[in-house]
Amino acid sequence: MLRHLLLIFTLFIAISASAQQYALSGRITDQQNHAVEFASIYIKNSTYGTTANESGRYQFKLNPGTYSVIYRFVGYKERIESVTITDHDEVRNITMENEVFKLGTVQIQGKHVKDTAADDIMRQVIAKREFYLNEVNEYSCAVYIKGVQRLLRAPKKLMGKTVQEKLDLDSLGRGILFQAESFSTLSIQQPNKIREETIASKTVGLNPTFNYTKASDLNVNFYKNIFSIPGLSNHGFLSPVASNAFNLYRYKLIGRTTENGHIIDQIRVIPRHDHTPTFKGSIYILEGDWRLYSIDLYLTKKDNGLNFIDTMKVSQQYIPIKDNIWQLVSSQYSFSGTVLGFVFGGYYNSIYNNYNLDPKFPDGYFTGEILKFDTAATTKSADYWNANRPVPLTLQEAKDLNEKDSLASVKRTKGYLDSFQHSNNRFLPIPYTIFGHTSSYKNGTDSVYLYPFINTLYYNTVEGYGLNLQARYTHKINDLQSYDFTPELRYGVANKMFTANVNGEYNYDPFHNAKFFGGFGSAILDLNNVGTRSLYFNTLSTLLSERNYVKYYKSEYGDIGYQREIANGVLWTASLTYANRIQLFNTSFNHINTFNGRSYTSNNPLLPNAPADDKSILFPENKALTFNTSFRLTFDQQYITRPTGRIDVPSKYPVVTVDYRQGINSLGSDVKYNFVSLNVAQNRIPIGLIGYSAFSLTAGDFFNRDKLYFMDYNHFLGNQGTTFDPTYVGSFHFLPFYTFSTDQAFLEAHYQHNFSGTILNNLDFLRDLKLEEIIGANFLTEKNNRDYSEFYVGIQRFIFRIDYGIAFEGNKKYMQGFKLYYGIK
Incomplete structure (x- = not known):
C-alpha cells in the first residue's frame, strides 16, 4: 500500500513539475543602452508572444523546454535567441543593433x-x-x-x-x-x-x-x-x-x-x-x-x-x-x-x-453582438x-x-460615499441656470434632477409671465431595473391658469430596451407636437423681438405606453392616450422693445395676420382617444453587451421607421382618422477621405380623415428665429412652424454633408481653427402648399455652428439669412 502511495505521490510531483511555467524576462535596449519600447518578442513557429513596455522590459511565461525567441522592432536588426527553460525563471537582457538598409539592385x-x-x-x-x-x-x-x-x-x-x-x-x-x-x-x-x-x-x-x-x-x-x-x-x-x-x-x-x-x-x-x-x-x-x-x-x-x-x-x-x-x-x-x-x-x-486560422465557427455564431463583457470582467483581483x-x-x-x-477601496466605504455624495450635491447657481442640477441619495440609488432655471421662469402671450417647476426623480431598483417620475407644476399669471401633471417610466430589461411609460394630468402644449422652441428661446423672441412664434393649447390627458425590442434591430413602441383639448387665446401683450413697430400675432396659427387679441375658433373643445404604434428597423444592428445592459452601435445601413396613428371614435372621443408614415434615415455615412453625409426621407398620408383637429395634423420640425438645432438632420432651417402642417399626403427630404475640414484645411489662416465645412438641402412637398426648399452652407467647431441659407416657396425666394447654434436648445 505504501509503495502505491509513493508512486501516486511521485507521479503527482512529476505532473506538477511538467505543468509548472516559468518567466522569461529581461530588458531590451539599443547600443546606447536606451530602452527599445514596445519591441515584439515571440516564440518562433508559434503565435505566442508579447511586447516590451515603455522601459524596454518584457516578461512572459513558458513551460520547461528549449525555444527560439525572436526579438523584433522597426529600425533594429531582428535577433533570434535560443532560450532553455528548466526549473526556474530565466532572465535574458537583449541589446539590439540598428538596422542598416542599403540601396542596391x-x-x-x-x-x-x-x-x-x-x-x-x-x-x-x-x-x-x-x-x-x-x-x-x-x-x-x-x-x-x-x-x-x-x-x-x-x-x-x-x-x-x-x-x-x-x-x-x-x-x-x-x-x-x-x-x-x-x-x-x-x-x-x-x-x-x-x-x-x-x-x-x-x-x-x-x-x-x-x-x-x-x-x-x-x-x-x-x-x-x-x-x-x-x-x-x-x-x-x-x-x-x-x-x-x-x-x-x-x-x-x-x-x-x-x-x-x-x-x-x-x-x-x-x-x-x-x-x-x-x-x-x-x-x-x-x-x-x-x-x-x-x-x-x-x-x-x-x-x-x-x-x-x-x-x-x-x-x-x-x-x-x-x-x-x-x-x-x-x-x-x-x-x-x-x-x-x-x-x-x-x-x-x-x-x-x-x-486559430481554422476555427470552424458554427452557424449563427456571429450575431449583432460585436462585444460582450463577461459578468466578472471588472472584478478580477490584483x-x-x-x-x-x-x-x-x-x-x-x-x-x-x-x-x-x-x-x-476607500471610495467604496460608506463614509467616503456619504462625503462624496454631500459634496457632489452642492448647489451651484450658474450651472443650474443653464444645465439644471442633480442631487443623489442613498449612494446613487435615488436621484433628483431639477430642470434648468432658464426654462423655469418664462413669458408668452397666452399665459403672460409664468412659473414652470419641473423635476425628475429616479430610483434604481437594481442594476437592471429602475423607474422615474417627472412631476410638473405650471402657472400663468395673465390667464391665471394652473396645470399639473406627472409622467414616468419603468425600465425593466435594458438588454431589449424594454419599458412601460405613461402619465396623467393637465399641461400647456405646443400645437406643433414635434417641437418648435423651448420656453427659454420663446421668452427671448417674444419679449425682445415681439415674435410670439409658439402657439399653445391646453390638454387634460392620461396615457400609457410600452416599448421593447422584439427582435434584434426591431424596436416596437405603442401607446394609448385619452385627452380633452381646449383652445387658448392671447391674454398678455407686454413689450420691452417698442421701437421696431412690430405687433404680436394671434394664437391661431392659421390666421397669421389677425390681431393679437383675436378670438377666432381654431378648433372646438374636443376629446381624443389616440392609438400610436411604430416599428423601427435597424438592419445589421450591432451592439455591445455589458452586465448592466446593452449599447447599440450605429448601423452602416439606413434605419427604417414605420409610424401608425389612429384617432378612435369611441368612449366619447370626437376624432376619427388614420395616419401612416415611413421614414428612411441614416445619420452618419462615411465618404472616404472627405467626411460624412446624413439624410432623412419621410413620406406619409391620412388615408382616413373623417374627423380630426389641428393638433392631429402631421407637423414638421421647422425653425423661426436666429438660433436653430442642427443635431437632427430631419429639421428645416427656415420653415414656419405651422404654415405647412397638413392632413394630406406629403414628402419631405433632407441631406447634409460634413467635409470635416477637407476644404478649409488648405487655407493657412484658417487651418488652426480646425473648422468643419457643411452643405445641405431640405425639401417638402404636399397638396395644399407650394413646394418648399432650402439650401445652406455652414461651418462648425464642436458645439458651435453658423449656417447661411436660402429658402424658396416654389420658384420664389421665401427667406435667407444666418442661423446659429451654441449648444443650447
Whole structure:
C-alpha cells in the first residue's frame, strides 16, 4: 500500500513539475543602452508572444523546454535567441543593433532595377492588396490591450494645490491620468463579421476624451483603402497601399536588408501635397511576397487636422502564422498633444496571441453582438492581473495603479460615499441656470434632477409671465431595473391658469430596451407636437423681438405606453392616450422693445395676420382617444453587451421607421382618422477621405380623415428665429412652424454633408481653427402648399455652428439669412 502511495505521490510531483511555467524576462535596449519600447518578442513557429513596455522590459511565461525567441522592432536588426527553460525563471537582457538598409539592385519580375525601385515595389504591393485583405477567411485570437494617458507638463499658474491633488501630480505637474488594460478573445469572419468577448477589464483614473479599449479598435488593416481613427477625426485617411495610393503618395526606397532569410525593403511614404488625409513615415515590405512586414507611420494636427492631439504614431508588426500566412502580432497608437499649456501623451498597445486560422465557427455564431463583457470582467483581483499580465508595468504605472486601487477601496466605504455624495450635491447657481442640477441619495440609488432655471421662469402671450417647476426623480431598483417620475407644476399669471401633471417610466430589461411609460394630468402644449422652441428661446423672441412664434393649447390627458425590442434591430413602441383639448387665446401683450413697430400675432396659427387679441375658433373643445404604434428597423444592428445592459452601435445601413396613428371614435372621443408614415434615415455615412453625409426621407398620408383637429395634423420640425438645432438632420432651417402642417399626403427630404475640414484645411489662416465645412438641402412637398426648399452652407467647431441659407416657396425666394447654434436648445 505504501509503495502505491509513493508512486501516486511521485507521479503527482512529476505532473506538477511538467505543468509548472516559468518567466522569461529581461530588458531590451539599443547600443546606447536606451530602452527599445514596445519591441515584439515571440516564440518562433508559434503565435505566442508579447511586447516590451515603455522601459524596454518584457516578461512572459513558458513551460520547461528549449525555444527560439525572436526579438523584433522597426529600425533594429531582428535577433533570434535560443532560450532553455528548466526549473526556474530565466532572465535574458537583449541589446539590439540598428538596422542598416542599403540601396542596391532590386529584382522585380525578372528585371533588375536600381535604387529608383520604390514605385515598382509599391505597384507589386498594391496589386496584391486585395489578395492579402481576403487571404484568411476567418480566424480567432487572444488579445491583450494596455492604454496609458499621462500629463507630461502643466503650466505653473494653473497648478494649484487642489488641481495637483485631484490629478495626483508631482511638483512638476506630471502624472498618470488614466490607465486601462483588458484581455479579450477576438473572432473575425470575412468580409465584416466580428465578435469579441472581454474576459477581464481594468480602468483607473479620469475618463479620457478618447480611448481604444476594444480589440477591434486597434486591429486596423492597412490593406483596406481607408484608415479611420474614431474620436480624433471625422474623415478617413488613405492607406499607403490603397488601390489609388499613387494619387496622393510618393515613395522612396531607403534600402533593403535581410532578416531571418527574408529580404525587407524600407519604403519612405511621402504625401504628394501638404494638408491631405495621408500618412508620413515608413512601411516595410517583404520582398517577393510583396506583403507588409512592419508599419511605422504618423499623422499630425498641423497637416492632418486631428482633434484633441498634436501627433499620432501608428506602429504594427506582422509575423508568419503558418504556411506563409502572416498576421498582426502587435499594434500601437502613440500620441501627444497640448491643451491650454497642459502637455500630455500616452499610448495604446495591443498584443495578438494564439491565432486559430481554422476555427470552424458554427452557424449563427456571429450575431449583432460585436462585444460582450463577461459578468466578472471588472472584478478580477490584483493577483489575477499580476499572474496574467503579459507586459510588465513600469515603476510609475505600478505606483499609480496601486495608489488608485487603494483609493478606490476607500471610495467604496460608506463614509467616503456619504462625503462624496454631500459634496457632489452642492448647489451651484450658474450651472443650474443653464444645465439644471442633480442631487443623489442613498449612494446613487435615488436621484433628483431639477430642470434648468432658464426654462423655469418664462413669458408668452397666452399665459403672460409664468412659473414652470419641473423635476425628475429616479430610483434604481437594481442594476437592471429602475423607474422615474417627472412631476410638473405650471402657472400663468395673465390667464391665471394652473396645470399639473406627472409622467414616468419603468425600465425593466435594458438588454431589449424594454419599458412601460405613461402619465396623467393637465399641461400647456405646443400645437406643433414635434417641437418648435423651448420656453427659454420663446421668452427671448417674444419679449425682445415681439415674435410670439409658439402657439399653445391646453390638454387634460392620461396615457400609457410600452416599448421593447422584439427582435434584434426591431424596436416596437405603442401607446394609448385619452385627452380633452381646449383652445387658448392671447391674454398678455407686454413689450420691452417698442421701437421696431412690430405687433404680436394671434394664437391661431392659421390666421397669421389677425390681431393679437383675436378670438377666432381654431378648433372646438374636443376629446381624443389616440392609438400610436411604430416599428423601427435597424438592419445589421450591432451592439455591445455589458452586465448592466446593452449599447447599440450605429448601423452602416439606413434605419427604417414605420409610424401608425389612429384617432378612435369611441368612449366619447370626437376624432376619427388614420395616419401612416415611413421614414428612411441614416445619420452618419462615411465618404472616404472627405467626411460624412446624413439624410432623412419621410413620406406619409391620412388615408382616413373623417374627423380630426389641428393638433392631429402631421407637423414638421421647422425653425423661426436666429438660433436653430442642427443635431437632427430631419429639421428645416427656415420653415414656419405651422404654415405647412397638413392632413394630406406629403414628402419631405433632407441631406447634409460634413467635409470635416477637407476644404478649409488648405487655407493657412484658417487651418488652426480646425473648422468643419457643411452643405445641405431640405425639401417638402404636399397638396395644399407650394413646394418648399432650402439650401445652406455652414461651418462648425464642436458645439458651435453658423449656417447661411436660402429658402424658396416654389420658384420664389421665401427667406435667407444666418442661423446659429451654441449648444443650447
